[in-house]
Amino acid sequence: xxxxxxxxxxxxxxxxxxxxxxxxxxxxxxxxxxxxxxxxxxxxxxxxxxxxxxxxxxxxxxxxxxxxxxxxxxxxxxxxxxxxxxxxxxxxxxxxxxxxxxxxxxxxxxxxxxxxxxxxxxxxxxxxxxxxxxxxxxxxxxxxxxxxxxxxxxxxxxxxxxxxxxxxxxxxxxxxxxxxxxxxxxxxxxxxxxxxxxxxxxxxxxxxxxxxxxxxxxxxxxxxxxxxxxxxxxxxxxxxxxxxxxxxxxxxxxxxxxxxxxxxxxxxxxxxxxxxxxxxxxxxxxxxxxxxxxxxxxxxxxxxxxxxx
Amino acid sequence: xxxxxxxxxxxxxxxxxxxxxxxxxxxxxxxxxxxxxxxxxxxxxxxxxxxxxxxxxxxxxxxxxxxxxxxxxxxxxxxxxxxxxxxxxxxxxxxxxxxxxxxxxxxxxxxxxxxxxxxxxxxxxxxxxxxxxxxxxxxxxxxxxxxxxxxxxxxxxxxxxxxxxxxxxxxxxxxxxxxxxxxxxxxxxxxxxxxxxxxxxxxxxxxxxxxxxxxxxxxxxxxxxxxxxxxxxxxxxxxxxxxxxxxxxxxxxxxxxxxxxxxxxxxxxxxxxxxxxx
Numbered sequence: 001x002x003x004x005x006x007x008x009x010x011x012x013x014x015x016x017x018x019x020x021x022x023x024x025x026x027x028x029x030x031x032x033x034x035x036x037x038x039x040x041x042x043x044x045x046x047x048x049x050x051x052x053x054x055x056x057x058x059x060x061x062x063x064x065x066x067x068x069x070x071x072x073x074x075x076x077x078x079x080x081x082x083x084x085x086x087x088x089x090x091x092x093x094x095x096x097x098x099x100x101x102x103x104x105x106x107x108x109x110x111x112x113x114x115x116x117x118x119x120x121x122x123x124x125x126x127x128x129x130x131x132x133x134x135x136x137x138x139x140x141x142x143x144x145x146x147x148x149x150x151x152x153x154x155x156x157x158x159x160x161x162x163x164x165x166x167x168x169x170x171x172x173x174x175x176x177x178x179x180x181x182x183x184x185x186x187x188x189x190x191x192x193x194x195x196x197x198x199x200x201x202x203x204x205x206x207x208x209x210x211x212x213x214x215x216x217x218x219x220x221x222x223x224x225x226x227x228x229x230x231x232x233x234x235x236x237x238x239x240x241x242x243x244x245x246x247x248x249x250x251x252x253x254x255x256x257x258x259x260x261x262x263x264x265x266x267x268x269x270x271x272x273x274x275x276x277x278x279x280x281x282x283x284x285x286x287x288x289x290x291x292x293x294x295x296x297x298x299x300x301x302x303x304x305x306x307x308x309x
Numbered sequence: 310x311x312x313x314x315x316x317x318x319x320x321x322x323x324x325x326x327x328x329x330x331x332x333x334x335x336x337x338x339x340x341x342x343x344x345x346x347x348x349x350x351x352x353x354x355x356x357x358x359x360x361x362x363x364x365x366x367x368x369x370x371x372x373x374x375x376x377x378x379x380x381x382x383x384x385x386x387x388x389x390x391x392x393x394x395x396x397x398x399x400x401x402x403x404x405x406x407x408x409x410x411x412x413x414x415x416x417x418x419x420x421x422x423x424x425x426x427x428x429x430x431x432x433x434x435x436x437x438x439x440x441x442x443x444x445x446x447x448x449x450x451x452x453x454x455x456x457x458x459x460x461x462x463x464x465x466x467x468x469x470x471x472x473x474x475x476x477x478x479x480x481x482x483x484x485x486x487x488x489x490x491x492x493x494x495x496x497x498x499x500x501x502x503x504x505x506x507x508x509x510x511x512x513x514x515x516x517x518x519x520x521x522x523x524x525x526x527x528x529x530x531x532x533x534x535x536x537x538x539x540x541x542x543x544x545x546x547x548x549x550x551x552x553x554x555x556x557x558x559x560x561x562x563x564x565x566x567x568x569x570x571x572x573x574x575x576x577x578x579x580x581x582x583x584x585x586x587x
Contacts (some may be wrong), residue, residue: 011500015415018495022411023423026404027461034430037438037445044440051444100328106323114572115332118339121568121575123524126557130338133345133353133554140341143358187337196580235585245436248526252546268436268527276531281440288437295434 044285051281062286072287075270076294079176079192082266083243083298086179091236094187098194099224113195128252131181132156135253156254174265178250182243190235196199197231198224233306237299244295247272341562345554346373352553370555377552382537386544387560389533393455393540394522397462401518402511404463409472414482424473427466439531446532453538458528459537468514475510476503513578520579523564 013021045062047055066072101112119127134140135155142152155177201224209219225232247268254265264270267287275284340360345353347366352359377383389583411417412424442461480503488502504511526542533539536547543558545553568575 007351013495015489015495016417019411019415019417019420022407022415022499025463025499026408026469027464029404029461030427030430030466032445032464033442033461034438034464034466035426037441038430038433040441051447090510097328097331100324103320103324106318106328107322110573112328112332113576114569115335117572117576118335118568121520121524121564122339122561123542124526125524126342126561127338129550129553129557130342131546133341133357134338136357138354138357140357140360145356184334184338184374184426184544187331192576192580193584196584220351238583241434245434252526255490255546271436271439275440275443281444285440286442292434292437296432 040286041288044282045289048281049281050279052131058282062282065283066286071264072270075264075267078185078265079244079267082175082179083240086182086243087236087239090183090190090239094190095194097191098198099220100184101191101195113192116191119185120189124248125252127185128249132253135177181249186239193231194228197228201227229306233302236302240298241295244291342372342554342557345551346370346558348551350551373551373555377548377556380548380552381544385537386539386541389455389522389530389538390541393458394519397459397522398515398518400459401462401465401468402515405465405468405472405514406507406511408469408474410499412473413476413480414485427469430466431470443531452532453535457532463517471514472507475507480506513581516575517576
């Protein structure tokens with residue numbers, strides 16, 4: 001044993017030092033690319049900075065600016081509206097389809113799972129391009145609508161908060177178009193999550209319920225739903241985190257020019273514009289922290305809803 | 310046929326109807342992208358409802374391809390995406406497995422504190438650090454350099470969590486002591502004993518990381534300023550629609566094929582890798 005260490009003196013690491021060496025690469029990168037930016041962002045949210053000149057302390061002014069900023073409230077409203085109209089149908093449909101897929105009457109489950117999963121592994125850019133082809137003014141959906149219903153929708157129509165009188169996005173079709181895209185993208189992923197949870201439920205539970213004469217609706221609400229509650233909490237939380245930070249899909253769908261030169265559409269687009277169009281890094285940092293606490297608050301509420309006994 | 314059989318037959322039909330409907334809705338947009346790739350500008354703008362290839366599809370395909378390589382350094386972008394995704398995945402696997410292994414098998418001062426930091430960082434949405442990260446990359450002069458996208462992957466908190474959990478559940482620690490007595494160095498223990506055990510969870514982690522990097526748009530948009538440094542998603546948004554459709558098909562197809570072949574394994578990996586605390 002001793003001889004071996006003499007042959008490779010540099011390779012010997014004592015078991016006391018080894019763990020520190022092993023976690024070192026992670027923590028160097030972690031400090032540089034995660035911990036420092038996150039903390040610095042908090043510091044920045046109280047500064048005025050355009051990315052070049054030295055910072056000047058700004059107190060709470062960034063937050064006060066945002067509080068009075070109608071565009072900011074508009075984007076916040078858009079995000080919450082999008083969240084609501086996406087999450088509810090997404091998870092109801094996912095659970096229903098997962099239950100269907102879990103049925104013993106269905107064969108070829110793997111093929112269905114593979115097909116449903118496709119959008120999840122496809123990049124947001126490709127998905128947005130595909131949906132642009134469908135949603136555009138002369139796109140497929142509109143051509144079909146015109147043919148059979150002689151009406152045309154402007155699916156990509158957004159009422160941007162350029163008009164400052166708007167506080168809540170009204171008659172905004174785009175939020176529904178975007179919501180449909182997101183449901184389409186994530187339904188397969190959620191179906192498979194719920195399917196995995198359903199597979200964990202012992203078949204004897206269902207048989208016992210059937211013996212007691214329960215119908216399928218009773219089985220769904222009294223057995224299935226309570227048992228997949230932990231998975232619901234996880235899946236809904238994941239959706240909230242994604243949707244609150246949505247950026248790629250709306251930016252690409254609207255080919256970005258409009259929103260990048262003016263206000264914002266979602267909160268992260270607004271953050272992007274404040275930082276990289278208007279060079280208000282302090283305000284952008286403040287938005288990121290507001291977003292963080294908003295997500296935290298929503299996930300806390302979800303925890304209360306799903307974890308109560 | 311008894312009454313019960315008829316009923317279950319009808320239920321079966323209804324179930325299949327809905328599942329096939331959803332499968333159709335899921336797959337159709339992709340199919341439509343394939344078709345759009347064989348159309349020219351005029352057909353995309355005015356004949357969107359033609360969902361079967363026309364006679365001139367070969368010419369259109371050629372034109373779209375030339376337009377694609379004419380308006381963006383297509384092959385360079387493909388290479389950038391491959392390079393960044395593979396490098397990022399390798400770095401994630403290296404650092405996460407080392408770090409997760411250290412947390413799973415060693416006792417050391419500050420262990421709980423370090424791990425708490427990792428868990429805490431998982432709760433913070435990545436958008437929060439974006440502005441300073443931008444400044445860091447600018448200061449380092451890493452704009453338009455691949456490393457700006459793959460080096461941060463060294464700090465994949467999620468990977469550490471995954472590996473630690475996996476090892477704590479399934480790794481026989483007696484094996485380590487036995488190997489130590491045989492004169493195995495600590496690093497060798499990691500390479501020869503721990504890594505093979507970790508393989509399944511490393512596979513899951515690799516798939517998740519690769520997929521994320523391959524589809525990333527926000528960070529490349531921030532850091533990749535020069536066309537020669539664009540990744541595929543960035544490039545696709547800068548070319549005209551028919552070419553974008555073709556580009557989408559070209560870049561998606563190999564990945565989808567790979568996915569379809571190994572789907573059972575990949576889905577299992579992603580789900581098991583993503584679901585925590587459930």
